[in-house]
Amino acid sequence: MNFVQTALPGVVLIEPKVFEDDRGWFMESFNERRFADGLFQLGLPIPKPFVQDNQSCSKKGALRGLHYQLEPFAQGKLVSVTQGAAFDVAVDIREGSPTFGQWIGVELSASNKKMLWIPEGFAHGFVALEDNTHFHYKTTNFYNKNAERSVLWNDATLAIKWPALEDYLVSDKDQIAPRLEQAELPSWLAESTDEVRTLNVIGDERGSLVALTRGLAVPFTIKRVYYLFGTQENISRGFHAHKQLDQMAVCISGRCRMMLDDGTSKKDIWLDRPDKGVLIKSKIWHEMHEFSADCVMMVLASDEYDESDYIRNYESFMSWVSKDAE
Template sequence: MKVIDTEIKDLFILEPNVFEDERGYFFESYNRKTLDNLIGKEYNFVQDNESKSSYGVVRGLHYQLAPYSQAKLVRVLQGKVYDVAVDLRKSSLTFGKWVGVELSGENKRQFLIPKGFAHGFSVLSEIAVFAYKCDDYYHPEAEVGIAYNDSSLGIDWKINDKDVKVSQKDRLLPKFEEARMNF
């Protein structure tokens, strides 16, 4: 597995070693020991989630407040998304900055998002099947978020505004400067 650093400390893109032949392909999508050794930090993932979305869907920006904050290891099984993580760690030099990466069933890249980040993605293909591991359980009372289209963040979701589909819940999320954060 190859680890690619991003402009934000502790936020990594992972590229697995993929073995392909005439039968198809094989790769190890997760190995706790390998990951921990490569990044120098231990993660204890306890929950796996999967979603299916159509072109234009934007999910996010979501996170859970401490003490229930979650690190996530995200990937796409089918299709293509633009995945974004926003640094919410107030003591970080990159507070309020974001990184986006294209994840797809073809490139098999993964995005390792530590605690203290908001996360979201937009679907760039006809459909996308998205899977992710979390290192804490879902706690609805701790769930919060930030408006995906907050101009102060300036995220380009790679989708025309007229094609964006957002849940009613996500339409009500506050701007970055109004969002609750405790990291």
């Protein structure tokens, strides 16, 4: 497979290797190891496993999109066309991204056999260029009706250059979708910050390995490691800051929502992959919510346990950071 980075960082065009002879042709439509290796070679994170496959059949001119889901149900999509042809579009809806509001469009068809990887943080849509176009999606999360959102397909601010067709067939729901400036965007899109670290994954057919090394993903000497597991439903943890201690948290299983507060602004970050770490610097109030039943959170710390380093009262924390800023 050939992996080509598009103009939108993270969105990748995949060209499979096709073997042909007088009998016909053969190709690998998906290979988990090759997929992970291809993204890794581009310096991109390995996504969560695919958990759902969808197929649609569309008449020429049928336009579906622009769709996405809110956390914790955000989806990465690997899309392809197995019959007919479609013009496929991805739009960057990551607030704060240098390419926020920009789009790319590629033709996917049964003849060119190309695929497009669209990670979480992008809205997706396509228009069928032929009758009886069969579109295939592999997704990294299950469909959730309450989390489903959309952006208007012909939003003038996006200025998507859809193919010139005699007519577009668009659902009533997609026709009244909000424009990008009015759309509800996922809170986790604030993750494009220094706090979130993508950890280096090494893997082969046996599985994967993550090595945590000082100076790479972990910017401090690790002096203590502990982990949380078995957190009961509707229980939140944390609710403190540290005067000197730096930490990195990784959910090696399951997921939870981390809230970071520097005294001026707050941000939510979902820890939902074993190759994703959150750096919790000193003087940052942090809380952990919405633990999944299978969550195992590992925490790396820059020093040993010291109760005197904790700030456990929020008013005391605000007073501390205010004095520190003077």
